[in-house]
Amino acid sequence: MARSPEELGVTHGAGARRSLSALPPLLLLAGLLIGLFTPDEVRPLAFLATGMVSAAALLPLWGTVLAGVGGCAIYLGLMVHFEALTDGTAYSELATLAAIAGFAVFLNRLMDRRARQLVQVRSVAETAQLAVLHPVPRHVGHVTLECLYLAAAAEARIGGDLYEAVRTPQGVRLIIGDVRGKGLLAIEAAATLLSAFREAAHDTPDLPHLARRLETSIGRRAAQYPTVPGSEVAERFITALLAEIPEDEPVVRTLTCGHPPPLLLRQGEVRELRASAPSPPLNLGMLVSEEYHVDLAPFHPGDQLLLYTDGVTETRDRTGTFYPLAERVRAWSGESPHHLLNHLHRDLIAYSGGELDDDVAALVARRRPKL
Known part of the structure; x- marks a missing residue:
């Protein structure tokens, strides 16, 4: 009767991950609200970037892509709303967000690959243990x-x-x-x-x-x-x-x-x-x-x-x-x-x-x- 905690349906880690999966969209929403309702000196860039990067760790590939596209779209929408389409600094920040979005996708793929490797290592470890x-x-x-x-x-x-x-x-x-x-x-x-x-x-x-x-x-x-x-x-x-x-x-x-x-x-x-x-x-x-x-x-x-x-x-x-x-x-x-x-x-x-x-x-x- 050699069994692991997962066989009893212990899903504390999975449950925590599901709870945290709401964090990226919440951060993007916070960035939108900050951009709309705070003074100009308060910039939403940090919230939008954090939402993109957290999506890489907490969401699958499609979620990470959506977070990246969504973050850039929010910032571009704020530029249109505040008539900042001629502001060079705004375009520089938009380019920074696009680069962060690309990095988030790369990070998501890297973490997914590491996770698959860990599953394989665990499988080999369990096989070795059962062989003994x-x-x-x-x-x-x-x-x-x-x-x-x-x-x-x-x-x-x-x-x-x-x-x-x-x-x-x-x-x-x-x-x-x-x-x-x-x-x-x-x-x-x-x-x-x-x-x-x-x-x-x-x-x-x-x-x-x-x-x-x-x-x-x-x-x-x-x-x-x-x-x-x-x-x-x-x-x-x-x-x-x-x-x-x-x-x-x-x-x-x-x-x-x-x-x-x-x-x-x-x-x-x-x-x-x-x-x-x-x-x-x-x-x-x-x-x-x-x-x-x-x-x-x-x-x-x-x-x-x-x-x-x-x-x-x-x-x-x-x-x-x-x-x-x-x-x-x-x-x-x-x-x-x-x-x-x-x-x-x-x-x-x-x-x-x-x-x-x-x-x-x-x-x-x-x-x-x-x-």
Whole structure:
């Protein structure tokens, strides 16, 4: 369920653009009124020129052409009205307006071309992101899963949020992570981690061994690029949370590497599973010598586990207040994973006013009753 805000009909930017589209004709009208009803020393040239240039940014080509022709026609009409057809200064100003009108058309074409290029870049970025985040099956063993991914609206700054679920002999193993930084390097780091997880999850006997395998893979990748100028590859780290849901025990095991704690949802209650001894993010494991620590919590049929990246809890409203995830999700804790993430999706968009500043990823796992 990797969807963007546009799929929910969030059209704040389009609505603002439609509202501003009235600005060019209003500026032209203001120029006409100023020319007719103010003293001679008050010139309408600035309003007419501003109306033409604003049309280039706010209107399609035909609107920009009409604004240019209209602005020049208004000024010429004022010249006729005030019998200024022999005034050289007036003709100079009319020529200036005609030049501005031509520039506005050129600017409109340039901005339209850039907009089309941005759409293509976004499309490529989304394709790259989806190539890394393979669709997670709805049912994996004894667990029902649902995923959510929302890309930040800012241009094409693809991020490194990631998630995966694998059925192994030890149970269903989950990972959710967040690569520091943006762009293709973040995608590459996420792809490296997910590839390592998909392979190592089947072979390692427990979560500490799995975390060490992932640390080794990320460390090897960073060691390959020690001198890439400006790449920050060697400094790039990944926060991650590993979870294991065994089939024959009503528990969930979690291991935290600098990642936000998951939420356990049970019968209307929300419990934050904070790590008793959190480990540093991946690619920073060499900074400490302690062993990875696993936390254990009851996880019965019907219980749900919500894993998420910090893009969720760091979403802000217009006052700058962070999104209160545990408080908001309590009302939906009895919903199915699919409906729970639908509620979360819509609530995040509404809370942020449609302007997400960071990528958002979430994964819900629900233990199904034994048949």
